[in-house]
Amino acid sequence: xxxxxxxxxxxxxxxxxxxxxxxxxxxxxxxxxxxxxxxxxxxxxxxxxxxxxxxxxxxxxxxxxxxxxxxxxxxxxxxxxxxxxxxxxxxxxxxxxxxxxxxxxxxxxxxxxxxxxxxxxxxxxxxxxxxxxxxxxxxxxxxxxxxxxxxxxxxxxxxxxxxxxxxxxxxxxxxxxxxxxxx
Amino acid sequence: xxxxxxxxxxxxxxxxxxxxxxxxxxxxxxxxxxxxxxxxxxxxxxxxxxxxxxxxxxxxxxxxxxxxxxxxxxxxxxxxxxxxxxxxxxxxxxxxxxxxxxxxxxxxxxxxxxxxxxxxxxxxxxxxxxxxxxxxxxxxxxxxxxxxxxxxxxxxxxxxxxxxxxxxxxxxxxxxxxxxxxxxxxxxxxxxxxxxxxxxxxxxxxxxxxxxxxxxxxxxxxxxxxxxxxxxxxxxxxxxxxxxxxxxxxxxxxxxxxxxxxxxxxxxxxxxxxxxxxxxxxxxxxxxxxxxxxxxxxxxxxxxxxxxxxxxxxxxxxxxxxxxxxxxxxxxxxxxxxxxxxxxxxxxxxxxxxxxxxxxxxxxxxxxxxxxxxxxxxxxxxxxxxxxxxxxxxxxxxxxxxxxxxxxxxxxxxxxxxxxxxxxxxxxxxxxxxxxxxxxxxxxxxxxxxxxxxxxxxxxxxxxxxxxxxxxxxxxxxxxxxxxxxxxxxxxxxxxxxxxxxxxxxxxxxxxxxxxxxxxxxxxxxxxxxxxxxxxxxxxxxxxxxxxxxxxxxxxxxxxxxxxxxxxxxxxxxxxxxxxxxxxxxxxxxxxxxxxxxxxxxxxxxxxxxxxxxxxxxxxxxxxxxxxxxxxxxxxxxxxxxxxxxxxxxxxxxxxxxxxxxxxxxxxxxxxxxxxxxxxxxx
Numbered sequence: 001x002x003x004x005x006x007x008x009x010x011x012x013x014x015x016x017x018x019x020x021x022x023x024x025x026x027x028x029x030x031x032x033x034x035x036x037x038x039x040x041x042x043x044x045x046x047x048x049x050x051x052x053x054x055x056x057x058x059x060x061x062x063x064x065x066x067x068x069x070x071x072x073x074x075x076x077x078x079x080x081x082x083x084x085x086x087x088x089x090x091x092x093x094x095x096x097x098x099x100x101x102x103x104x105x106x107x108x109x110x111x112x113x114x115x116x117x118x119x120x121x122x123x124x125x126x127x128x129x130x131x132x133x134x135x136x137x138x139x140x141x142x143x144x145x146x147x148x149x150x151x152x153x154x155x156x157x158x159x160x161x162x163x164x165x166x167x168x169x170x171x172x173x174x175x176x177x178x179x180x181x182x183x
Numbered sequence: 184x185x186x187x188x189x190x191x192x193x194x195x196x197x198x199x200x201x202x203x204x205x206x207x208x209x210x211x212x213x214x215x216x217x218x219x220x221x222x223x224x225x226x227x228x229x230x231x232x233x234x235x236x237x238x239x240x241x242x243x244x245x246x247x248x249x250x251x252x253x254x255x256x257x258x259x260x261x262x263x264x265x266x267x268x269x270x271x272x273x274x275x276x277x278x279x280x281x282x283x284x285x286x287x288x289x290x291x292x293x294x295x296x297x298x299x300x301x302x303x304x305x306x307x308x309x310x311x312x313x314x315x316x317x318x319x320x321x322x323x324x325x326x327x328x329x330x331x332x333x334x335x336x337x338x339x340x341x342x343x344x345x346x347x348x349x350x351x352x353x354x355x356x357x358x359x360x361x362x363x364x365x366x367x368x369x370x371x372x373x374x375x376x377x378x379x380x381x382x383x384x385x386x387x388x389x390x391x392x393x394x395x396x397x398x399x400x401x402x403x404x405x406x407x408x409x410x411x412x413x414x415x416x417x418x419x420x421x422x423x424x425x426x427x428x429x430x431x432x433x434x435x436x437x438x439x440x441x442x443x444x445x446x447x448x449x450x451x452x453x454x455x456x457x458x459x460x461x462x463x464x465x466x467x468x469x470x471x472x473x474x475x476x477x478x479x480x481x482x483x484x485x486x487x488x489x490x491x492x493x494x495x496x497x498x499x500x501x502x503x504x505x506x507x508x509x510x511x512x513x514x515x516x517x518x519x520x521x522x523x524x525x526x527x528x529x530x531x532x533x534x535x536x537x538x539x540x541x542x543x544x545x546x547x548x549x550x551x552x553x554x555x556x557x558x559x560x561x562x563x564x565x566x567x568x569x570x571x572x573x574x575x576x577x578x579x580x581x582x583x584x585x586x587x588x589x590x591x592x593x594x595x596x597x598x599x600x601x602x603x604x605x606x607x608x609x610x611x612x613x614x615x616x617x618x619x620x621x622x623x624x625x626x627x628x629x630x631x632x633x634x635x636x637x638x639x640x641x642x643x644x645x646x647x648x649x650x651x652x653x654x655x656x657x658x659x660x661x662x663x664x665x666x667x668x669x670x671x672x673x674x675x676x677x678x679x680x681x682x683x684x685x686x687x688x689x690x691x692x693x694x695x696x697x698x699x700x701x702x703x704x705x706x707x708x709x710x711x712x713x714x715x716x717x718x719x720x721x722x723x724x725x726x727x728x729x730x731x732x733x734x735x736x737x738x739x740x741x742x743x744x745x746x747x748x749x750x751x752x753x754x755x756x757x758x759x760x761x762x763x764x765x766x767x768x769x770x771x772x773x774x775x776x777x778x779x780x781x782x783x784x785x786x787x788x789x790x791x792x793x794x795x796x797x798x799x800x801x802x803x804x805x806x807x808x809x810x811x812x813x814x815x816x817x818x819x820x821x822x823x824x825x826x827x828x829x830x831x832x833x834x835x836x837x838x839x840x841x842x843x844x845x846x847x848x849x850x851x852x853x854x855x856x857x858x859x860x861x862x863x864x865x866x
Binding site for chain 1: 216217218228234235362369370387389391401453756768771811813815
């Protein structure tokens with residue numbers, strides 16, 4: 001079966017605790033010094049935790065002169081580092097800035113959705129670490145599931161999904177009441 | 184190539200934090216390679232905070248102290264590696280000489296607080312107890328004021344199991360930021376919200392917790408008690424509570440009702456900065472939702488008058504009918520560490536001599552005053568007072584006058600740099616221990632996962648070996664039972680009472696999974712029922728302590744010399760001064776040191792990224808400033824544990840209450856006033 005692994009993200013749950021960011025490093029510590037995940041503060045209003053979105057039409061895949069990227073049947077955008085020549089075209093092509101340059105290897109590096117963990121039936125390290133359930137894993141992100149009605153393809157602060165069709169959905173933020181100091 | 188096998192161990196994070204997480208440690212070839220959460224712990228539920236996920240770097244850090252070191256001339260940086268035997272020789276020689284010089288052990292003192300909360304870390308205190316009367320710190324600089332406040336209103340302490348917050352219909356957080364300091368709690372709060380509960384955050388700072396709250400109420404620092412009174416007044420006015428019932432339950436109710444009747448709501452709004460609409464909305468939530476979980480944060484009780492603020496919030500919780508209620512209640516502090524037997528400390532006080540006790544909040548200045556005999560030897564462990572205490576300048580003075588300073592730590596802390604002898608301490612991965620939490624109700628066992636890194640030793644091991652050395656030099660100096668190992672102390676600590684409380688047959692049950700304290704709810708409910716008017720809104724004890732008898736707001740004195748209030752919350756990826764050695768975190772630390780309101784920045788002439796100088800009589804500190812729209816205009820925010828300790832600006836003697844210095848009260852760390860000026864260009 002062809003699947004599309006993806007992330008379901010609830011900005012209303014994310015408190016920028018960085019557990020996902022460091023858990024990623026903890027998982028991939030042998031090969032990188034940079035986390036594949038980062039927290040983006042959107043106008044001081046809410047946070048997004050972002051990594052590679054394992055897009056349906058990935059720009060990295062399109063621009064790579066060495067054809068180092070592949071799209072797997074489970075939807076993971078995989079990078080074959082033996083092919084990477086470190087040219088860095090993909091780094092600027094990705095609208096989400098999701099790729100890293102690995103200084104140790106002098107090659108591009110990226111989130112592989114913890115495919116080794118997934119083989120063992122475990123969740124990606126970042127999702128496993130998320131104590132607020134802001135970041136969830138879905139087997140087939142855009143298929144018809146109960147959560148579809150209450151999720152959207154993008155929120156403010158996230159690059160338009162039209163170009164690359166990223167494998168992430170968002171639970172829209174609720175309106176909050178904020179009473180600022182009367183000074 | 185065959186991968187070397189990974190062995191799993193159970194560890195407990197011993198940091199001074201609400202969560203006391205159970206962790207699973209992956210060990211390969213004798214090294215910690217990965218640390219993750221332990222799903223068998225009902226509060227942790229298999230998750231850790233970012234710091235926890237960085238533990239493999241913490242334990243393997245090149246910054247770890249590897250060997251005992253001796254510094255010739257304190258503070259010179261002239262360090263020399265010595266053997267443990269040499270260290271014990273030098274230390275014991277001095278201890279014996281001082282005892283003989285003064286005919287007493289009171290010139291020997293130690294200082295310890297919360298660097299490692301493991302119960303076996305009381306071993307050094309146990310060692311000092313085994314000498315007979317000595318000089319020791321007492322008190323709690325962190326959360327004592329709030330505890331005392333709650334005791335005026337109610338004679339016993341109870342903070343419910345925090346997992347139950349998941350069933351509340353309203354969660355109100357006053358002055359706490361669990362997003363940064365108690366991340367494990369957020370999942371229970373979100374679970375409650377999934378069932379329709381609302382989350383309210385009341386805080387002067389627009390924290391990450393405030394960002395996700397259904398309602399955020401920004402409040403002027405130190406005025407929470409007045410807001411609580413306003414809410415209580417509105418509750419009574421709107422007849423959302425029954426006054427005849429309150430009269431039956433609360434001694435002093437009629438007086439308090441009078442005070443509320445005379446409360447001018449316009450003044451409440453003006454002084455707290457909270458508008459009438461917010462008060463109305465929160466009143467309606469407190470009055471119509473049940474059960475309500477109210478959480479009073481420690482940040483709220485770090486000012487001189489905050490004892491009254493905590494009392495007033497507690498009064499609101501009581502009046503709204505939520506003080507003792509299933510799945511709701513008041514969350515503050517679970518005092519379990521005081522209820523544990525602490526055998527390693529108490530069993531060693533065999534001579535039952537009275538120690539010379541020193542208020543931990545003013546330790547350095549008090550120690551300097553002592554004579555007959557003066558303190559000449561100081562042992563500091565599980566603490567970094569030269570970074571974290573309120574009176575750093577006094578500490579510098581003390582350090583320059585002592586004959587010997589011994590510091591044990593994991594890395595070369597600010598305090599260790601001023602020692603004569605530095606001893607490398609083990610982390611939780613290298614020793615056996617037992618843990619309770621001051622928030623959740625779990626008891627957990629910490630396995631030894633690896634051998635000590637380099638020559639590090641646990642406090643217990645040091646206590647045993649030093650006791651032997653002392654007794655060699657002077658037979659009978661210490662009665663510390665050197666033959667007992669960590670396992671033996673854990674076995675002793677898990678007494679029949681502990682087994683009953685935690686429903687375990689033996690301590691070994693804890694290897695499989697942590698154990699939860701039995702429910703105390705019914706027991707406390709019975710006490711309440713048996714007592715006529717169990718809640719006290721007229722406290723004679725408070726009057727004796729120089730406070731109002733009533734749980735009413737009393738305004739903090741402002742500082743005429745400096746217009747800005749300095750708030751120093753925790754950094755995200757540090758805990759106090761700990762975790763600095765984890766290089767993974769560097770990329771995620773804020774590049775700014777100081778945060779102020781944009782309009783204040785404009786007046787001073789600084790923009791985000793400029794150098795700002797924060798100063799008062801104690802000195803000045805400069806850093807990169809970040810301007811924002813939400814920080815109150817009279818507030819300066821500097822996180823703890825920057826490159827230079829921000830506590831240098833607090834180097835003054837502060838009273839916990841007006842006119843009162845009790846070791847049982849918190850250090851008023853948020854009662855510091857500063858001025859600002861634009862700094863020079865940074866190279």
